[in-house]
Amino acid sequence: MKLAIGCLDTIKIISLTTYQELKTDKITIKPNYGKVEELQWTQDGQILSVGTNTGMILNYIMYVPDISCSNLNLVTFMTSLYEAKIVDSEATDPDVETVCKIKFEKEPAALKMNA
Numbered sequence: 684m685k686l687a688i689g690c691l692d693t694i695k696i697i698s699l700t701t702y703q704e705l706k707t708d709k710i711t712i713k714p715n716y717g718k719v720e721e722l723q724w725t726q727d728g729q730i731l732s733v734g735t736n737t738g739m740i741l742n743y744i745m746y747v748p749d750i751s752c753s754n755l756n757l758v759t760f761m762t763s764l765y766e767a768k769i770v771d772s773e774a775t776d777p778d779v780e781t782v783c784k785i786k787f788e789k790e791p792a793a794l795k796m797n798a
Contacts, residue, residue: 685745687731689719694733696745710743729764754796757782764790 684699685708696708710733712719717737724731733741744764751760756773767785774780 685724685728687722687724689722689733691718694719694722694731708745712741716741750791750794752794752796757796759794759796761791761794767791767794 685705686697686699688695688697692712692714694710694712696705696710697703698705710731712733712735715737716739717735719733720736721734722731723734729744729746731743731745733743735741750767751758753759753772756771757769758772759767759769762768762784765787767787769782769785770780771782772780
């Protein structure tokens with residue numbers, strides 16, 4: 684579990700397990716976006732929504748599960764919450780390394796490839 688604390692243009696995240704600041708999760712709001720006024724977590728704790736005094740609403744993905752798999756030279760990994768990409772790790776041309784992209788209606792819990 685995490686605690687989000689917003690002040691002016693900064694949001695700090697505190698672990699409620701260790702009570703330490705998670706420095707890599709610190710968010711700095713761009714000056715033209717305004718100052719932090721509201722913070723709200725989604726029920727699953729994956730997204731932190733920030734409301735500013737200029738009416739801007741910003742959403743930050745705070746947790747992306749590490750879902751990936753491989754088989755021989757093919758590697759599959761998540762590129763967003765609802766998309767995975769299969770790449771050929773032996774491809775020398777970046778334009779042909781992507782074998783395909785797969786879109787999901789819901790966030791997957793696991794990926795598995797077989798021969």
